[in-house]
Amino acid sequence: MQKTPAECTTMTDVRAEIDRLDRALMELFAERWGYIERAAEIKRPLKLKADIPGRVAEVRENARRNAIDLGLAPDFYERLWSELINHAIAHERKLLGEDES
Template sequence: MTDRHPPQDCADMPALRQQIDRLDRDLIALLAERAGYIDRAIALKTANNWPARIPARVEEVVANARTTASAAGLDPDLVESLWRQLVEWSIAREARVIREE
């Protein structure tokens, strides 16, 4: 396991890259965890005859991501773009299972 170091404590590119690689692994683990919740959403939506796409929820998720990004000092436009792609992937995953187009 790689120790966590703030960017300013990385003395060289290998140390910096090690931290970026660690963060990438952490992000992927979080995305995998999120996918598990999407799987649960599929079960709930199927049981309740709900559609995969709920437009108001899509916009709520994107707005929340933009707000969180702004608060963290990250470009909200970048985060919105990433989140829209993530949400679309999630909806497609749900739709495949609950047989929506």
Template sequence: MEVDCQSLTQVRAHIDRLDRQLVALLAERGAFVAQAARFKSDTDEVRAPQRVEQVIAKVRELSRELGADPEVTEQVYRSMIAAFIRAELAEHAALAQRPTEPQ
């Protein structure tokens, strides 16, 4: 959707709208990241550098398709992934501390 804004106020209103959508998507992504911790046996699986590179390649291609700057997209994703890995490592550690329930 391309909008021809007539003022900085309009530009900022559209950016604010997009920020709300982006944060909602980050919350949704974070919930799935937390779930993923349950399925990983160790911290190497959480860090998964090969998976990180797969995601980066995928989003760079999406950037090209959608008219975004692949360099900006990669930088944003690398930062986001690093933050989610830290959160997932914490979740993974918390899960490891929980006593297992008897069968």
């Protein structure tokens, strides 16, 4: 049964909730990855590149704003999202054949 932080009375409770959230985050990352792959499929016939700087800036700013809205450290989450973006772009480049010389 899910507990709020305040309802956790032991480290076992806290660890169980962190593990539950980590799994939920991974499920969301897996869902996000499906959209990354679909983006590459859509970009191919449109001859769009994997790296679209305007969109990259928008996603980074969204991460920063969302972190601020939720009381989190914006610099950290913007860096974390930058890693996600870089990983996605590298994957799209492979799918689009951009990394082939």
